[in-house]
Amino acid sequence: xxxxxxxxxxxTCETEKPIVYxxxxxxxxxxxxxxxxxxxxxxxxxxxxxxGTEEDMDRGMDYVRGFGVTxxxxxxxxxxxxxxxTHCGNCLSHCPTKALHIADRRSMKVEFDKTLCIACMACVxxxxxxxxxxxx
Amino acid sequence: xxxxxxINDKISSGKAVVLTAEEIIDFVDRHGEDKAxxxxxxVTTATFGPMCSSGCFLNFGQCTPKIRITDCSLDGVxxxxxxxxxxxYLGATELxxxxxxxLNFPGEFSFGGAHVIEKLVAGQSVELIACSYGTQEYPRRxxxxxxxxxxxxxxxxxxxxxxxxxxxxxxxxxxxxxxTYMGQLKPNMQNASYCSAGQLSPLLNDPWYECIxxxxxxWLAGAHGHVHAxxxxxxxxxxxxxxGVPSEGAGTLGLTADMxxxxxxxxxxxxxxxxxxxxxxGVGIPIPILNAGILRRVCVxxxxxxxxxxxxxxxxxxxxxxxxxxxxxxxxxxGSITLNGKKIPTGSLSSYSxxxxxxxxxxxxxxxxxxLLSEPLRxxxxxxxxxxxxx
Numbered sequence: 001x002x003x004x005x006x007x008x009x010x011x012t013c014e015t016e017k018p019i020v021y022x023x024x025x026x027x028x029x030x031x032x033x034x035x036x037x038x039x040x041x042x043x044x045x046x047x048x049x050x051x052g053t054e055e056d057m058d059r060g061m062d063y064v065r066g067f068g069v070t071x072x073x074x075x076x077x078x079x080x081x082x083x084x085x086t087h088c089g090n091c092l093s094h095c096p097t098k099a100l101h102i103a104d105r106r107s108m109k110v111e112f113d114k115t116l117c118i119a120c121m122a123c124v125x126x127x128x129x130x131x132x133x134x135x136x
Numbered sequence: 137x138x139x140x141x142x143i144n145d146k147i148s149s150g151k152a153v154v155l156t157a158e159e160i161i162d163f164v165d166r167h168g169e170d171k172a173x174x175x176x177x178x179v180t181t182a183t184f185g186p187m188c189s190s191g192c193f194l195n196f197g198q199c200t201p202k203i204r205i206t207d208c209s210l211d212g213v214x215x216x217x218x219x220x221x222x223x224x225y226l227g228a229t230e231l232x233x234x235x236x237x238x239l240n241f242p243g244e245f246s247f248g249g250a251h252v253i254e255k256l257v258a259g260q261s262v263e264l265i266a267c268s269y270g271t272q273e274y275p276r277r278x279x280x281x282x283x284x285x286x287x288x289x290x291x292x293x294x295x296x297x298x299x300x301x302x303x304x305x306x307x308x309x310x311x312x313x314x315x316t317y318m319g320q321l322k323p324n325m326q327n328a329s330y331c332s333a334g335q336l337s338p339l340l341n342d343p344w345y346e347c348i349x350x351x352x353x354x355w356l357a358g359a360h361g362h363v364h365a366x367x368x369x370x371x372x373x374x375x376x377x378x379x380g381v382p383s384e385g386a387g388t389l390g391l392t393a394d395m396x397x398x399x400x401x402x403x404x405x406x407x408x409x410x411x412x413x414x415x416x417x418g419v420g421i422p423i424p425i426l427n428a429g430i431l432r433r434v435c436v437x438x439x440x441x442x443x444x445x446x447x448x449x450x451x452x453x454x455x456x457x458x459x460x461x462x463x464x465x466x467x468x469x470x471g472s473i474t475l476n477g478k479k480i481p482t483g484s485l486s487s488y489s490x491x492x493x494x495x496x497x498x499x500x501x502x503x504x505x506x507x508l509l510s511e512p513l514r515x516x517x518x519x520x521x522x523x524x525x526x527x
Binding site for chain 2: 086087088089090091092093094102105107108109110125126128129130
């Protein structure tokens with residue numbers, strides 16, 4: 001079993017098809033959706049974790065590509081901008097996975113570990129300086 | 137015993153020994169008080185955090201024909217112009233005209249006076265729209281112009297209340313999320329928010345206002361300014377620990393400096409969802425080591441400074457005065473505190489990291505003879521409490 005974090009971009013015409021449902025039902029894949037968005041032009045973005053065997057994953061992705069969906073491997077999509085961050089630490093008690101953390105208690109600088117981020121968006125909603133933003 | 141003059145002479149000749157308020161603790165631990173007293177001349181203190189009571193006086197210069205200005209806005213944010221012709225005061229927390237504020241709660245508060253100040257200091261242009269009644273010597277009634285800081289005659293930051301000596305640790309005892317100036321407080325005390333640089337903070341290193349008084353030279357966001365008055369709500373008659381350090385809000389400072397000398401790194405607009413806009417500023421204040429008492433007081437450590445834990449769902453808005461418990465800054469900075477057996481994660485609005493950077497920058501300037509101390513013209517009140525509104 002492998003897990004991949006993917007960004008799926010749906011062209012305008014495909015946003016109404018239950019593609020994710022088919023991935024679960026017909027391809028035996030486990031899906032964990034982090035973010036879903038339909039733009040004003042009716043294009044769709046989906047950020048998800050997909051877990052399954054390599055074979056199921058390949059078949060599932062071929063099925064998805066068949067709709068003209070483009071697939072990109074991504075991280076959480078949260079950007080921690082060090083130019084904007086003042087290292088105040090307001091985000092620390094809002095980040096549930098400690099992706100935002102202080103590694104050195106002497107310097108008290110806030111660091112961001114992308115691999116721990118689950119894109120819950122709490123930092124985006126809480127940063128007074130807009131230092132955390134979401135790509136999706 | 138040293139005098140201000142002696143220390144300034146050493147600074148001018150580049151021979152002053154300067155340490156930050158963090159370094160002096162280690163120095164005294166290692167070498168003892170006597171050696172520190174004879175060797176160290178100045179200790180730098182600093183803080184960086186949101187200071188809502190900030191703003192600036194601007195003079196736009198005259199146009200042809202001339203205008204008085206009775207009403208004006210900068211990027212849509214109203215500046216007070218009940219002053220002489222083409223003068224205005226722009227407050228940090230002022231919102232855009234017609235901003236929805238909390239109409240759709242919690243509001244975003246994405247732009248306000250603080251953002252205009254941030255843009256000006258960063259060298260960006262802002263749109264001035266002004267109108268006036270006409271007079272015979274000021275006939276113009278309206279104007280629109282793009283202005284930059286360098287185009288203004290004066291841009292003087294004048295902040296009525298900065299550098300709170302100490303501050304509450306905010307928690308939320310209710311079962312609903314709170315949106316406050318201390319950030320978002322999760323229900324049932326799931327987080328605690330504090331706001332002080334602790335052992336680096338200026339007034340915690342000078343608890344009785346011996347060195348920091350009216351006229352004291354300060355480093356305000358990179359500019360050389362001074363304390364112009366006691367800050368509003370200055371309240372020295374408060375709870376104090378045995379070391380004299382206040383264990384609640386206490387003293388405040390009115391600060392002023394030329395905005396044209398400021399660095400954009402230390403002038404940062406911030407938005408608090410559901411609350412409003414504020415301006416985060418960096419402040420550095422040097423403390424001369426004139427005697428043993430002053431030295432002892434600048435050696436204050438995070439663990440010696442207590443702050444009150446206050447419920448912002450009821451006790452703070454209803455002004456009950458209830459304190460849920462006391463906690464020190466060493467605990468707060470560790471990432472969590474314990475209250476009634478419950479572990480609560482902490483977050484801060486004051487940046488210790490930026491405060492350290494400012495204390496170092498000020499130390500460099502003093503070491504290079506670029507910043508001189510000034511003896512206070514007058515001391516801040518040492519006995520005084522805050523009054524309630526008579527309603």
